[in-house]
Amino acid sequence: MGMKIIVFLLFVIFSIILIFYFQQINPNYVCKDCNVILISIDSLRADHVGVYGYEKNTTPNIDRFASESILFKNYITQSYLTPVSEFSLHTSLYPHQHGLIIPWPSDNEYKLTNPPVTIAEILKSYNYTTIAISTSPEFKVFRDFGNGYHISNFSYVRDLPVIDEQLISVMKNKKFFLWLAIGTVHAPYGKYVPEEIQNKYENLQYRGLFKNKVINLVEINSIYNYTYYPLYERGEWLERNVSENPVQLNQDDIDFIVAKYDAGIEHMDNFLGNFFNILKSAGLEKNTIIIFTSSHGEELGEHKYIMHYDIHESEIHVPLIIKHPGLEHKIIYTQTQSIDILPTILDFLKIPQYEKAEGNSLVPLIYNEDPQFNKYIFIERSPLWEEFAKTNTTFLPHIDFGVRTSEWKLIYRTSRDFEMNNSWWGYISGQKIFVPEFELYNIKQDPKEQKNLYFDRIDVADRLKTNLFEWIKEKGIAIFNRTDIEVVKIFPYP
Secondary structure: OHHHHHHHHHHHHHHHHHHHHHHHHHOOOOOOEEEEEEEEEEEOHHOHHHHOOOOOOHHHHHHHHHOOEEEEEEEEEOOOOOOHHHHHHHHHOOOOOOOOOOOOEEEOOOOOOOOOOOOOHHHHHOOOOOEEEEEHHHHHHHHHHHHHOOOOEEEEOOOOOOHHHHHHEEEEEEEEEEEEEOOOOOEEOOOOOOHHHHHHOOOOOOOOOOOOEEHHHHHHEEEOOOOOOOEEEOEEEEEEOOOOEEOOOEEHHHHHHHHHHHHHHHHHHHHHHHHHHHHOOOOOOEEEEEEEEEOOOOOOOOOOOOOOOOOOOHHHHHEEEEEEEOOOOOOEEHHHHHHHHHHHHHHHHHOOOOOOOOOOOOOHHOOOOOOOOOOOOEEEEEEHHHHOOOOOOOOOOEEEEEEEEEEEEEEEOHHHHHHHHHHHHHHOOOOOOOOOOOOEOOOOOOOEEEEEEEOOOHHHHHHHHHHHHHHHHOOOHHHHHHHOOOOHHHHHHO
8 A cells, every 4th residue: 555655756757857857948948829920931041041050241130130030050841943942841741742832823813723721721720810012923823821810902013012910900809810021032033122231231343144134033034053044024934035146154254143142132121120120110029929930041152053943052052940939049059850840839829720721830949959950852843944944834743852861962853854855945045954863962061052962972862762752652752653733834933
């Protein structure tokens, strides 16, 4: 009898200690009924943000915001295209699962037959007032981004959004979820940026090819391997203008384009500085979780082209900064991914997890970095330009994959033959563009992915291939066999 009492008392004491331990470790992450603001920038790569190491002062307000927040240094998007990667964030599903894998629909409007549940729909069911404000035209065209919102304003114009008094009043008087999507950084670079900001970044002595041009998608898609191939628009398509000779570019030309891109970042940062001040003046800081990220990054010549086209680090490594009223500043180096955002929001709000979510809540990581957390991140690439350069047919079932660890990344080109035969860059240059089946990069030593180590480190490649092939098999990816996806047009991409 005495032994049973002792065992019972020990159990009670142990339980009390355990409860006290977890209360001490995890006392502040729950923010039940807190407001949530999700800020999604379009085309902002991490290494052009101050707190991610950029030497230019493009983001003083974001940097200040990060100093009071949790800064995730290795956040990866699930793909490289705005609608594809952003929908993974909103659904916690991989692109092949959520089904939104086309770059632009033929009739400028697209809606999935069986759309998955989004974070807005979940929070709406928990009595949140849901608001969407977007200046990324993709979100107006792909109608499923509007699912679950009480209030929405989706614009075709990539300018800064408007935060008016009516919106502030709603935010002050309602429990709300605000998705703020900003398209200003996306091409056309610098179009909506005041001249005084552009002059801070541009070489004012520059007199090159792009001096008096708008750096839009026609200009960007004329550039490959430091050569400018003149294009012209024929209906809804771009074609090579063979009557004009290619122009050799130099570093000053590329620097001018990058300067326009950086000017857009500062313009966006100034807007956010004002927005954060509005939140503070309205007394919303104390009960609002703010998540700042980007749909994807941007290529600026590292792989011979400009814009976003592939799943290289410049295009999938983006900022993630979370400001939480109950959590202090911290820097987290463990890799995280788009599909982790939805489970994290639900964890913060103490809302039951969405059973179909593929991602993991970041809450445990905030308290204890774990090298096994997201040990492997999987990325998907559906085609962009190459499907449409010469073949106005169907969106064929061609897809590439990537698997990433904290040190290595393997890219598997399942569609290499098709890509080589239909490459946009091959079309404008008149060259055969070689596409390797596998690419292996040491992203710690070579973050710009300049040296393919596939044949030098077969041991690492084989390990990553095993994990990637197991994941493909586990997910039952059937996109290889799909031939029924609708006809789409790619140009002009907005």
